[in-house]
Amino acid sequence: MPTKLDEILANTALQVNTRKATADYTTLEQKAAAHTPRGFVAALRTAAASGPAIISEIKKASPSKGLIRADFHPATLARMFEAAGAAALSVLTDESFFQGSLEHLEAASAAVRIPCLRKDFMVDRFQMLEARASGADAILLIVAAHTDETLSDLRDEARRMGLDILCEVHDREELNRAEQLGFNLIGVNSRDLRTFTVHPELVTELAQWKTTNAMMVAESGIGTAADIAKYRAAGYEAFLVGEALMRQPDPAAALAMLLNSEYSVGI
Numbered sequence: 525m526p527t528k529l530d531e532i533l534a535n536t537a538l539q540v541n542t543r544k545a546t547a548d549y550t551t552l553e554q555k556a557a558a559h560t561p562r563g564f565v566a567a568l569r570t571a572a573a574s575g576p577a578i579i580s581e582i583k584k585a586s587p588s589k590g591l592i593r594a595d596f597h598p599a600t601l602a603r604m605f606e607a608a609g610a611a612a613l614s615v616l617t618d619e620s621f622f623q624g625s626l627e628h629l630e631a632a633s634a635a636v637r638i639p640c641l642r643k644d645f646m647v648d649r650f651q652m653l654e655a656r657a658s659g660a661d662a663i664l665l666i667v668a669a670h671t672d673e674t675l676s677d678l679r680d681e682a683r684r685m686g687l688d689i690l691c692e693v694h695d696r697e698e699l700n701r702a703e704q705l706g707f708n709l710i711g712v713n714s715r716d717l718r719t720f721t722v723h724p725e726l727v728t729e730l731a732q733w734k735t736t737n738a739m740m741v742a743e744s745g746i747g748t749a750a751d752i753a754k755y756r757a758a759g760y761e762a763f764l765v766g767e768a769l770m771r772q773p774d775p776a777a778a779l780a781m782l783l784n785s786e787y788s789v790g791i
């Protein structure tokens with residue numbers, strides 16, 4: 525039976541093919557050339573030297589939770605997160621399932637100096653061009669979505685475009701594959717993409733099987749300073765936080781609390 529991830533990937537491939545067929549490549553390439561990628565991994569490493577490196581996610585809705593934030597202004601959120609100490613941003617650009625868009629990425633990226641991840645389901649090289657043209661500094665590659673051959677192709681294209689890569693895994697086998705393919709930033713997503721259930725124990729457990737010096741990012745379901753402390757103790761240096769911030773009336777205050785105190789923002 526197809527999983528939600530299968531459904532999202534199939535839809536993404538359709539949408540990408542439509543955009544490719546009508547794209548103005550000259551303009552896209554000019555816009556991509558005009559954006560010099562800001563080092564995403566380097567920014568996380570710098571932040572992690574003095575505390576948890578938090579990637580604040582700008583996410584309006586999700587398949588598991590529906591609408592998360594109605595009052596949604598990507599540039600304002602981006603500026604607030606930067607001022608509150610985010611090391612980097614993650615901006616959802618999938619329209620069908622997350623109510624995101626490339627315009628959200630463009631607006632957020634232009635508003636800040638910290639680097640931005642295009643958080644989407646990357647299935648085609650064309651999306652790397654779109655990403656950089658919209659101000660992305662990094663893209664996401666989900667190991668579960670690809671063969672090693674496709675992952676290598678997408679990895680090489682991202683590198684050719686000067687984009688860093690957050691490589692996402694969900695189990696030990698995927699972690700091994702990510703390491704074999706030489707990714708230097710590996711995210712462990714505790715959300716099971718079939719059931720949407722978050723399994724925090726997976727994040728701590730997988731850390732013990734890491735064999736390279738890749739920087740590790742804990743993803744999904746993070747809502748308290750205690751969560752971050754627990755994952756830091758397991759070896760994680762960076763933390764992707766979305767819903768717990770986006771649900772707050774003041775997301776920046778919630779981020780500052782998460783960075784600076786024992787305060788729990790909750791989900």
Ligand SMILES: O=C(O)c1ccccc1NCC(=O)[C@H](O)[C@H](O)COP(=O)(O)O
Nearest residue numbers: 586587588743744745746765766767768
């Ligand atoms: O969030 C979902 O419902 C979801 C469903 C299917 C695929 C991916 C999904 N989320 C993407 C993410 O990885 C999260 O947005 C990210 O890890 C932040 O998680 P959270 O802090 O729990 O919002």
